[in-house]
Amino acid sequence: MFETGEEMRGLMRRRPGLYLGGADGFALHSLAEVVLRSGAVAARERGTREVSLRMGADGSCTAVFDGWSCPAGVEAMPEEVEGWLSLTSYDPRGTRPEGVARGLVLPTCYDDLAMVSVFSSSLDVRVWGQGRAWGQRFREGIPQGGMRPEVLDVPASDSGLRLVFTPDASLFAEPPREVSEEVIRRMRELAALVPGVLWRFHDARSGREERILREQGLADLCRESTASSGPLHEPWSFEGLSGTTLFRLAMQWCERPGEGSACWGNLQRCSHRDIPREGLRRGLHEAVSARRAALGYRQVKLPFSKSALATGLTAVMELVVPVPIWHRHTHDRLETPEVESAVAGLVAKWVEEALARSPELEARLLPLAAVRAPSMRASRR
Structure with a gap:
């Protein structure tokens, strides 16, 4: 049993199939599932109005939660997001809810995003709100410095969160085209479970593009x-x-x-x-x-x-x-x-x-x- 967050990160890197169900296209779909589920919860709890996922021709993925906000205010945004994406402060021996004896227990689904960070060769995060922006880079789940202020140089909504990550090629096989179909199917489900939120998907490899909005859930x-x-x-x-x-x-x-x-x-x-x-x-x-x-x-x-x-x-x-x-x-x-x-x-x-x-x-x-x-x-x- 791991004693620290760093030990857990090392175990996850050595045995990705234990956490993702394999090291093939299914595993990559599992990473997409983490992002999409976090987007759905962000829509319910954080005011996110649009969730988009783009799969690049170079193997990278870009996820954007447009309208995402932090209940504690804009100043708390960087610290909260940094905590989600890193396991360095995670305490496996911490207090557990009643009835939970062992295993990985996460207080919110957003902490799942740490898996995306751990299984990616690189992950760049950007968070913005009220005209201010911050960014940070992770490599294999390890933060490369802290959150740094950035210039908000492109038109953007009032607030949001963007993740650009590349699944580590040394851990995963080439993704099959069926991954796109599974992602779209999941988006259609989530659009029904979280009505009024726009879901976008684009796969640069196949040219597949979807726009899903269910007003009546x-x-x-x-x-x-x-x-x-x-x-x-x-x-x-x-x-x-x-x-x-x-x-x-x-x-x-x-x-x-x-x-x-x-x-x-x-x-x-x-x-x-x-x-x-x-x-x-x-x-x-x-x-x-x-x-x-x-x-x-x-x-x-x-x-x-x-x-x-x-x-x-x-x-x-x-x-x-x-x-x-x-x-x-x-x-x-x-x-x-x-x-x-x-x-x-x-x-x-x-x-x-x-x-x-x-x-x-x-x-x-x-x-x-x-x-x-x-x-x-x-x-x-």
Whole structure:
């Protein structure tokens, strides 16, 4: 076990695959993921209005968080950013949150940017605000001097952060073209999770360029996913709190099979058998049963299989846990029976009310639930 930040930096350099999942294109995508996730959090917490990532023909990458600011004021900007990018002051033996016994624990996701610094042969950072600018260079995660004042010689927004880094060629293989596709896919997800923020991507090698903006967040993602499936209505959007956990949902039924359900927890995609989606299924069952009772159906409670949920329905949802422990345990806090029950309760209330306001759609959906029940029982025989 490492005792200092410098020892940890050395271990990371010797075994990059341990931290990035490999030393190929996947590893380079992992570095891009760190930057994009930090940009999404900066948009939520720091006022960032635009996140851009450019992959240069020379192998360099440039990331810009336009509008990024520091809550402590412009004078605190240089020190805060310098702390993120360096492991020299990191104390592996420091106080850990309750329940976390070992492993790398980062107080904010921005500290993840130290990985980008460690795995880059060079990294240049520039931060600016209120007409002032500072810059610093890192080599293999080691700062080359402190933050220095710079002349703000190009037109810029009021504040922002720019990183120019070159992944160390001695650690990584040549990036495959598929890396661009993965980065764009991730940008499209984050644009839905952080609505109203502009995302830009440019790959100088392939010439690929993307501009992504989702003003309505998850609803836009849902609408895009169902465009060719014959949507029966505009996406329904819901948002609510269960304790301190925020839950967002967009859903839409279509004439033809939909995309099923997808869930993110604190910007990370959840597993295909996650608890929140079980809560969604339960909530739909309860909503359908409640509406059948309200309309006088004889058989009120019906089985509602997972296949029935996937047929014709597309649902995208997100859970936001406050003050997460980055890298560890956020998903553990989402994979509990309490979370499933909370999601089920919110979904049941939302969908029951939405169905009551949509009699034509309800008239199509409730009979479908009745048809699916016998086939489900038959499959159990």
